[in-house]
Amino acid sequence: MGYEFGKIEKKWQKFWKENKTFKAYNKSEKPKYYVLDMFPYPSGAGLHVGHPLGYIASDIYARYKRHQGFNVLHPMGYDAYGLPAEQYAIQTGTHPEVTTNKNIEKYRHQLDRIGFSYDWDREVRTCDPKYYKWTQWTFIQLFKSWYNKDIDRAEPIEQLIKEFEKNGNLYIHAACDEVESFSAQEWKAKTEKEQQETLMHYRLAYLADTVVNWCPALGTVLANDEVKDGFSERGGHPVEKKLMKQWSLRITAYAQRLLDGLDKVDWTDNVKEIQRNWIGRSEGAMVSFGLSRYGEVETPPQPSPGGREQEPRYYNTDARTWKALKENVKDLRKNPTDAEKLLWEKLRRNQTGHYIRRQHAIGSYIVDFVCLKKKTIIEIDGKIHKYQKKEDKERTAVLQEKGFTVIRFSNQEVFEDIDKVVEKIKSFLDNKIDEEEISSEEHSTESGKVLPPGEDLGGVNVFTTRPDTLFGATFMVLAPEHELIEKITTPDRKEEVEKYVTWAKNRSERERMTEVKTVTGVFTGAYAVNPLTGKEIPVWTADYVLSGYGTGAIMAVPAHDSRDFAFARHFNLPIIQVVVREGEEPTDPATWEESYDSKEGIMINSGFINGMTVSEAIWATIDKLEEMGIGYGKVNYRLRDAIFSRQRYWGEPFPIYYKNGMPYPLDESELPLELPPVDNYLPTEKGEPPLARAKNWKTKEGYPYETNTMPGFAGSSGYYLRYMDPWNDNEYFSKEANEYWRDVDLYLGGDEHATGHLIYSRFWNKFLFDLGLVCEDEPYKKLINQGKIQGRSSIVYRIQGTNKFVSYGLRKQYQTQALHVDINLVDNDVLDIEAFKKWRPEFHDAEFILEDGKYICGYEVEKMSKSKLNVQNPDDLIDKYGADTLRLYEMFLGPLEQDKPWDTKGIEGVFRFLKKLWRLYFDENDNLIVTDEKPTEQELKVLHKTIKKVRSDIERFSFNTGVSAFMICTNELTDLKCHKREILEPLAVLLAPYASHIAEEIWETLGHEGGISYVPYPEYNEKYLKEDTFAYPVSFNGKMRFKLELPVDMQKEEIEKKVIEAREAQKWIEGKTIRKIIVVPKRIINVVVS
């Protein structure tokens, strides 16, 4: 009979189920331990041998912890929303839920056969209304929250509204969109809709026009982590950028905390690095550059360096007002009236002999034209600017109070006789005395704007991580999408710039990525003023600058940035070296082959920072910029907010309805908002999401519900919390349950979730932490990423144009074509020719060229997939060898975290081991042969050596060496013909986490009741491991030559003597001098001779 795994495994799986052996208790005196597997998406294909790898490892650990007296939470569930079921629904009309449930059943059956110790009573499915009620609930909380930077956590939105009513948004530091400042009065004056619109800029779940990754083939948007190289991760369809109104989660508010949290979790460096990279923190400075369209004018007036007194007096308003007026100025400049345009042509560029600016902000006004030197304002009447509702009279009075003279002309005058108007202005200005002094409070510099000379175009901010190189900035580059481009481009360059911008915008992401090395760009005709040197630098636009990062504009430092360098070389722009390697002399950048990008060196050609090191200079420059009010230190993140809408059917509906076009959350009592039936799973003709097809998709009051659904990561972001208390209908989870289970002690899953699930889930948890709902701010204490199991495909070689196949070793003699062959037709690389002929009709008459009478297949290690015919189904292996063998073999394959190819042939060895183990306990007739005889020292040593090894291997998740230890132990006990209870009973317990079924069977046969799962894990006793002697390896000059058995307590001097006397040593000593003898107790003896 022997080892009947089939019978045994069935029996014990039934036992576990009936006795609820693996039930976890929310109240317990035992310490808790939470072991979690990343729950699977139940695909139609079922499990292949790669899927259970992590589950087996975590199961071993969970079982080990139970043996150690822990109350173990080890749950399983299903990430049930996903594209395949929906695609299938579109094709066949089958409701995705039907498909999903069918797949879940299949998964469950497969999982059950492997003998996992899950507490199945806690199963969750993300598509279950009882579950997604809480996904929706969390969304509502996000909607009702904002992020307060002052206390660095989320707060209820009511808090914010209260503050708005008190002080407007003047003292609010929030993680939010760009919002104009407003006072309490202004807040109160807003309509409800306006207030809602304003709040939307602060909410953690918000609706906004967003540039999204639109996938036309899938008909939905995708999150950044769902897009790989410009194609959708699922399906590989092209993805394009599109502006759409979408829900987003303000995950960027948590960027720093997500980064900091990584320091306190026990994860692999790899995943931590991926997350750090994804968050992409960089420190630097925001610098304001003034912009001007100086164009054809010879030399721009040079502001004298340094010295606040001599700074040009361009600011005639304070910073806050300027901020408020800025947009208006931009707008007005963009849309001048015809009269203004006409007059400007006559006034610009000193034509009158006086320097005149247009649309300049003075106080809270924007005046049409001004000559600052003469403190004279020229206004054109007879038009109503959108933003100027006040009476001109009042305006004049105020401006006069500030010391300005206002002269007015009507539109008509300008149109009828412009020369006369210009003449009047000229003579007025000619006769007016220069107003040298402008009252000091008018241009207090606390954070004023430096506006450059020339035609004033406002300013532009750039982000740089290298403010130290500001003196080396010789040009500026704007992203083609940058809003200023249109404004600043000179007429003569307009055509060229527009052509370029259009071209750049229409290039796909894909093209932009693949053509990284081509340098393209055009000059806009505008200039920016380097705020430290006062020098004008040309402004270009080029697509190597991304609109999505920083401000979409850069200062280019070609000497110290490789991309800027390439650009400067290509377009022949100046390159100034400002950093030199310590101890080296500056060289002519014209001779350089590449830029010097290093963050180390000494500053040169850089004014006040000359001689400083780079890091000193960075800080000095930031200080200076802040002091001058033209820049500040700034931390920038690459992380983007998570787009949360999907135009799909099979997902959680948003608990949102629309009133007057504004979204409102459902009352919590109305949750869950269940997914409605639809007649068709495609978008509507109008392009609305499938939910728009649902009948009566509106509230009782008739307000329409949101028709988008949530993305895949919504349901998986908080599932580990729901496992703690999955039966709770009133709460996500009870406070008690959360305070008991707290966080996941061990989390196992693939590292493909590093930028998706693992970031979103941490964000979700931190948000709930801010709400006081969860007690740990990091959800996953320890994370292990199991490696992927790759397929091992078998290859046959067909001679081209024939139906003749040549064996692997002889294939080079022919022109062959490599074909994948089903791995089930191949054993140990030998092809079953008869089976192959029957496999496909076209091979029925195939002929073969054999080697040694066999057809040997080649192999290829690649992804396990149906098309490669290399998928190994665990069910087949369980049928043939049993679950215990499968469990052991998956662990035996290699280190858990390493990718490794699957090769079924090795499984025999593990199977043999279990059979051999069985024979320690039973004879050929299945009679128990275990005796109560006292074990020998040697036997005890074998056992305790194994206990020590297996324990330490489990602790460090080295399961492959653990299996090997069991094999060694079994081999040694077999050699010793040991059948003693005192040895074999602990061995069964030791093995139980790995090969649970056979261990249970042995345990029961040995006379125990109630199962093995909670029997204390064996402890090793050092006294059995003690050795009296040690076989010292003796080496000469580091080469091991022979072994010498010596007592362990022998003194070094004695050992040296023994070594020299040893017979085998003579050969190596002969004719040589002994220089030195090194003795490391219980390790090695090394004799140095020469």
Added chain:
RNA sequence: GCGGAUGUGGCGGAAUUGGUAGACGCGCCAGACUUAGGAUCUGGUGCCGCAAGGCGUGGGGGUUCGAGUCCCUUCAUCCGCACCA
């Protein structure tokens, strides 16, 4: 380009702190038992060499009595991010 990881027999892989390189398993070779073997058992198996011995952890250099392990350098493969300022 940046970051992370990995290179050890025919194969999967051991070697926890610098101390016997190749544990354990597969495969292969030989033998035993068998009508048979794709069952079971026993022995062998890094490479070269009849042997003594020599050579061996991707390559080169170094530290050390001693290096797969530490340092420098270089190559290759895999993964992640990528014109991120």
